[in-house]
Amino acid sequence: MYREEHLSIRMKKRQLSHAYLLVGEKRRELANILAAALVCTGEEPPCGQCSGCRKAAQGIHPDIIRVDTQGEGLKANEVRVLRSDVYILPNEASKKVYILEHGELLNQTGQNILLKLIEEGPSYSCFLFLSPIPELLLTTIRSRCETLRTEEEKNNAATREGEILAGLILSGAGPLETFPLLVSLEKRERKEISLLLEEVHGHLVRELPQRPELMAIIGRLDPIRAACEFNIGTGHLTGWIASAL
Numbered sequence: 001m002y003r004e005e006h007l008s009i010r011m012k013k014r015q016l017s018h019a020y021l022l023v024g025e026k027r028r029e030l031a032n033i034l035a036a037a038l039v040c041t042g043e044e045p046p047c048g049q050c051s052g053c054r055k056a057a058q059g060i061h062p063d064i065i066r067v068d069t070q071g072e073g074l075k076a077n078e079v080r081v082l083r084s085d086v087y088i089l090p091n092e093a094s095k096k097v098y099i100l101e102h103g104e105l106l107n108q109t110g111q112n113i114l115l116k117l118i119e120e121g122p123s124y125s126c127f128l129f130l131s132p133i134p135e136l137l138l139t140t141i142r143s144r145c146e147t148l149r150t151e152e153e154k155n156n157a158a159t160r161e162g163e164i165l166a167g168l169i170l171s172g173a174g175p176l177e178t179f180p181l182l183v184s185l186e187k188r189e190r191k192e193i194s195l196l197l198e199e200v201h202g203h204l205v206r207e208l209p210q211r212p213e214l215m216a217i218i219g220r221l222d223p224i225r226a227a228c229e230f231n232i233g234t235g236h237l238t239g240w241i242a243s244a245l
Contacts, residue, residue, distance in 0.1 A: 007148070011037040012044045017146040019118045019127045021137070024150030027130045031099050032056070035064045038126050039093035052093055062091040066099045073105035079113050086117055086125050095126050103129045104136035104226070111138045118144050132194070133226050135201075158192040161185070162199025169200070169217060169245065170207060178245060185238045193237055194228035197221055220244035 010016055016038060022030050036046035036056040046053050055061035067082060068074050074082070082098070090096040103114065115138065118127055129145060131137060161181060168178050185193055200221060204214045224240050 011046065014045060016126070018123075018125065019129075019145040021129045021131065021134055021142055021145040021147045022150065023131060023134050023147060026150040030148060030150050031128045031130055034128060035061075035097045035099060038095040038097050039063050041093070061093070063093040063095065064097045064099065066101065068101050068103075068105070073102065073107075074110055076110065079106070079110045083113055083117060086121050090124055095124050097126045097128065099128045099130065101130050102226075103141070104131045104133055108138065111141055115141050115144070132229050133222050136222060136226070158188075158195035159199050162196040163203065165196065166200045166203035169204065169214075170211075175242065175245075178242070182238045182242050185241075186235050188234055190228045190232070190234060190237065193234060194225055197225040197228070197241075201225065217244070 011034075016034065020034065022034075033046060036048075036053050038045075039052040039056055039061055040046045040050055041052050042048075042050040046056070048054075048057075052061060056064055065085070086096070086098070100114075103111065106114070114127070117125065118141065127145075129137065129141070134142060134147070161184075165178065165181060168181070185196070201218060204218050204221075208214055208218075221241070221244050224237060224244060227240070228237065
């Protein structure tokens with residue numbers, strides 16, 4: 001988890017990194033603050049008063065580019081357009097900020113293009129990767145970004161049920177054993193199911209060194225956790241979980 005006071009000092013001194021990976025429930029709010037700070041022309045970014053900050057707050061700053069806001073994944077031609085755009089100088093600010101809402105949905109070729117931009121792109125370009133499942137991003141991208149994990153509200157029930165479901169999976173339980181738990185989840189909010197799946201993911205990853213076969217289950221469950229970000233009925237989500245197991 002990032003320290004707010006430390007990040008505030010770096011913003012005011014204009015010492016922000018050119019690439020961040022933002023994780024957690026409040027990642028979008030943090031992305032907006034970082035983007036405003038990067039285009040701010042005031043004395044202590046983000047000042048909230050300058051033209052840059054005001055345009056950032058209104059979502060109309062020409063040097064803040066939001067990519068894949070619908071979470072559909074960028075197509076190959078869209079990645080090429082982004083790559084070309086990076087080499088066009090900023091319109092108004094000293095920096096050009098790209099907010100990538102769902103970088104993990106890109107295929108490996110697209111992610112490698114972004115990796116090259118992070119490594120070799122112009123000095124004025126900045127990249128903010130937002131992801132509910134950062135593990136789906138290439139390790140090389142994650143290693144070149146500064147990770148900021150925002151504070152998340154923990155749901156005790158979801159955490160406990162995630163532990164139970166993980167235990168059932170690790171024990172090799174069949175559909176009859178997992179069915180009662182999955183049925184009870186149909187009345188929950190997507191956020192709770194996402195937290196539950198995050199807990200399951202953590203338990204399974206810890207067992208991977210001894211049980212590499214769990215990678216297949218992780219690979220089937222992680223897209224469901226990503227889908228919790230969208231307007232999908234919890235009944236569909238629980239059915240998807242059941243089929244993944």
